[in-house]
Amino acid sequence: MTTGAISRFPVPRIEDLPEDIRERILAAREKSGFVPNVFLALAHRPDEFRAFFAYHDALMDKPGNLTKAEREMIVVATSNANQCQYCVVAHGAILRIRAKDPLIADQVAINYRKADITPRQKAMLDFAMKVSAEAHAVGDQDIELLKSHGFTEEDAWDIAAxxxxxxMSNRMANVTSTRPNAEFYTLGR
Structure with missing residues (x-):
């Protein structure tokens, strides 16, 4: 991989992409002012790009008991545990914007256990970490603990998902060596 490259794999030119993917990438650029590198890295495989973003949107954009900021907290804490620089930086920026609190976002990005978050959010992230590191050990007591903090079984599913x-995203970003865009570092500060 060359220094400064977006990915260690080939990155297609936007104009060479299928129309639906090109439109999705251009919409992201219109909204944020730049094209997040993950879009370009994943566009290397169009069918997987479509599947990835369909599931991403189903998880992150749905209404429910979890706020958009809490969903981003899960992403940032999970990404920290998986040592994914791209996702910690990119989703840390989104968390700063959604939480309207750069301090919380940075604390969660470093160590959520010491962050100034609510007991409910800590229970949520503890469960997310268990799913991330030892899903085989998740049991009824984990769901009951979430319920004691006001979460439902559907919320437990969302946190786990x-x-x-x-x-998976962290592993692919690490394998592809996808670099965070410089713009992410200053968003929401």
Missing amino acids: ISAFFG
Whole structure:
């Protein structure tokens, strides 16, 4: 991989992409002012790009008991545990914007256990970490603990699905060596 490259794999030119993917990338650029590198890295395989973003949107954009900021907290904490620089930086920026609190976002990015978050959010992230590191050990007591903090079984599913999905995303970002865009470092500060 060359220094400064977006990915260690080939990155297609936007104009060479299928129309639906090109439109999705251009919409992201319109919204944020730049094209997040993950879009370009994943566009290397169009069918997987479509599947990835369909599941991403199903998890991250749905209404429910978890706020958009809490969903991003799960992504940032999971990404930290998986040592995914791209996702910690990119989703840390999104968390700063959604939480309207750069301090919390940076604390969660470093060590959520010491962050100034609510007991409910700590329970949520503890569960997400268990899913990320030892899903085989998740049991009824974990779901009951979440319920004691006001979460439902559907919320438990959402927390687990976000943690699991971003575990996969973190692994792909690490394998592809996808670099965070410089713009992410200053967003929401």
